[in-house]
Amino acid sequence: MIQNGYLIFEDESFLDSTVAKMNALRKNGQFCDVRLQVCGHELMAHRAVLACCSPYLFEIFNSDIESHGVSHVTFEDLDPEAVEILLNYAYTAQLKADKELVKEVYSAAKRFKMERVKQICGDYLLSKLDSQNAISFRNFASSMGDARFLSQVDAFIQDHLLDVSEQEDFLKLPRLKLEVMLEDNLTLPSNGKLYSKVLNWVQRSLWENGDQLERLMEEVQTLYYSPDHKLVDGGLVIEGHSEVFGGEEDHLQFVQKKPVRESDQRQMSCSSSGSLSPSNQAANAPKQTARREWKYIASEKTANNNYLCLAVLDGVLCVIFLHGRNSPQTSPSATPCLMKSLSFEAQPEELEEQPLSPMHYARSGLGTAALNGKFIAAGGYNREECLRTVECYDPKEDRWTFIAPMRTPRARFQMAVLMGQLYVIGGSNGHSDELSSGEKYDPRTDEWTQVPELRTNRCNAGVCSLNNKLYVVGGSDPCGQKGLKNCDAFDPVAKTWTNCASLNIRRHQAAVCELDGFMYAIGGAESWNCLNTVERYNPENNTWTLIAPMNVARRGAAVAVHAGKLFVVGGFDGTHALRCVEMYDPARNDWKMLGSMTSSRSNAGVAMLGDTIYAVGGFDGNEFLNTVEVYNPETDEWYDCAKAPSPLSD
Incomplete structure (x- = not known):
């Protein structure tokens, strides 16, 4: 084919033919320049091929770059058959392992830093997880140091402890x-x-x-x-x-x-x-x-x-x-027996004495949302690092389990649900002040995938879904000292970002939510001065309008919507973490103080499950929190234990 003055020919069979020939050369020991000694077995290969698929071997070969002969790499703790399977994969992109060898292939892939193979093997093992093998799988996941694998095995054990206990x-x-x-x-x-x-x-x-x-x-x-x-x-x-x-x-x-x-x-x-x-x-x-x-x-x-x-x-x-x-005078006669019939x-x-189950990790600056009747808490930070882990709370079971972690550690962000998927945008990863990256979670596949980046790095921004678009409102400037007026919208179908009208007041750490077709930006701070001002966005005419201010200036507050009203929870007033809660009635355009939480919480997360508002995590002024409490609108009271009359819609 002639195109723009060039002869162009694409040989569709060339790549497959070349790959097959290279693998045949490997098996015949021809032109090989690396020997892998695996528990007494010698496996020949080509250094360039292995370096392309194994970051671990690349590092070894790169440190031995002056060697013009055959490199020797010795492994005394790997299975030779598993390594041969990885070599075939490196040459053919096909992974074929007997089910009895999957753990050994996983171990070898971990050593070679072949993350894709490790994930495929881990997913296969999880698909075979049952009550009989749960303990051995947990021991294996623990020895591999795989937090994702381990959390899913632990979640299974939590749900099937009595069956597991009989094995x-x-x-x-x-x-x-x-x-x-x-x-x-x-x-x-x-x-x-x-x-x-x-x-x-x-x-x-x-x-x-x-x-x-x-x-x-x-x-x-x-x-x-x-x-x-x-x-x-x-x-x-x-x-x-x-x-x-x-x-x-x-x-x-x-x-x-x-x-x-x-x-x-x-x-x-x-x-x-x-x-x-x-x-x-x-x-x-x-x-x-x-x-x-x-x-x-x-x-x-x-x-x-x-x-x-x-x-x-x-x-x-x-x-x-x-x-x-x-009775302190008597002593036990035997180890308690399991009685499944009870x-x-x-x-x-x-x-009356049972506290609501806490999250596995204390978190502040986390993202939260309600999804499919569950409470999702993602990322956040403690005193030492930003987190990737994501926890899912089932209110009927009063239990937290892990779902797939985010691709990037992040804190100081908000999360929203759009078209049945979770979106997180921007935030901080603990190393750079702001992130421009975003990702979305699909609950059907339990996977996070990247979304197009913001045009500017953004931390402490509000995130909200409105009319099938995702809005990012305000946030911190690159130096983290001033709030931003910027407002951007993401179209998930076109996968594009567009500018919206700017806020009237610079804001970072504002609470943002949607109610009755409008978007609200609540409180926050201009620089470090906390705001009680609130503005509302009308998507029909692309304008922001100031409405009645809150009773208390606050940044880092959380917001939930219930029965056509806004509930703003906690935050920081510039001096103290807050327990107080107030409610906005759009029909009256006024704010009313409500019952306070049991704990002070700044940068916490809230979500509505049924008719109950859940508040989790945050910082109380002294400690990062993993605790949970719920609000009952009928009684105007907060509870941190299971006695709370918290009706949940099915």
Whole structure:
């Protein structure tokens, strides 16, 4: 074909033919310049081909760039068949692995940093996840340091704990048996907060008292659960002391004040066999070097005052049995037995004491939204880093689980639902002040994909969906010192950004939402001066109009829409994190103060589920929060426990 003076010919069979010939040359050892020694087996290949598909081998070859002979790379801990499968993939782009070899291929792909292969193998293993293999899969995911894989296995175990507990792998796990003495008429709460206190007690026993985990499991340990919900060492109570372990605010206090950083998850050296050997060194290790995993995974009430829990203690996957008894004079006769026929519903007196389940991570500056009846909390930051993880709350189960993490760590952003998908735009990744990137989440595939970037980097901007478009309002300038007036709209069909009318007042950290076909920008700050002003956008004439101001100036507030009114929650007034809440009635164009939250929260997230407003995370002025509370409009009250009369529409 002649085109623009050039002869153009496309040979569609050339690439396939060349690839097949190169792989044949590899197998025949022809023109090969690298030897992989894998557990006594020698595999020949071409350095350039491997460098193109394996960043790990590229680094090795690049450091040996002056070598003109044959490179030798030795692996003593990989499966030769798995490496051969990866070599075939490198030459043919076809991955063909026997199902019994998928774990070995995953391990080799992890070493070679072949992320696509690792993801494909992980997805295959997750598709085969069931009650019989859940424990072995968790041990494998833990040994690989794969946070995404691990979170999905843990979510499965949470949903199927009793079925998992009947399997042979589960029955072989180390067991910690605890007897918890109770005051008369007091019952143990069947929620994760109790086990957080138990983890604190175990940590203290290991690092402050010098005990070993094996020793703790040799006999039944006696603890005391006080009427004010503290967990106390039973021996100290009997001797007349009252030292308290695991108070309400000191979750995992003996290792770290906050949950483990996401960047540390890949470095945790968790046991893959259930052996107790890791704790031998941990008992005498300095506190600041203890970085193994401590985690509550799941629990069930199995009988009256009998509880079963699966947790990771100092990197060791363990079963914890709890038996509550009212009489300190008697002792347990046997380990509690599982009784699937019994009801696992909490009793009314327990519900009054049961806090709503907290998120796995404390987060401030997070993005939140309601999607398919669930509460989605994404990203945010704690004192040390911006987060990628995304958690999903099911109000019917009172349970948080992980969904696919975002592609980019980000905080100081807002999230909106558009055409059944979640959108996040801009924010900060903790390294640069602002991001121009955006991404969207498809709940059908559990995947995040990129969307076209903003024309300017934007942090602390408001995000809202309106008339099948996504709007980004205000935000911080590149220096982070002034608010912006900019307003941009994204068309998800055309995949293009367009400019809209500018705000009347510069704003960053404003709360933005849609109500009755209008978009509202609420409060925020011009520079660091908090605003009580509010403006409304009319898409029909592309104009912003100032409306009645709030009673309280605030930035970093959250907003929800209920029954045709706006509910603005918390924020920061320039001096303090706020508990106060106010409501805007567009028919009256006025604001009314409502009942305050149980906690002060700035840069928190809110969403409507049914007829209930949920508030999560944020910063209370001292601590980053992972707690949840709900608002009942009928009673004008906030609750942080399950006794809240929170009607949910089906």
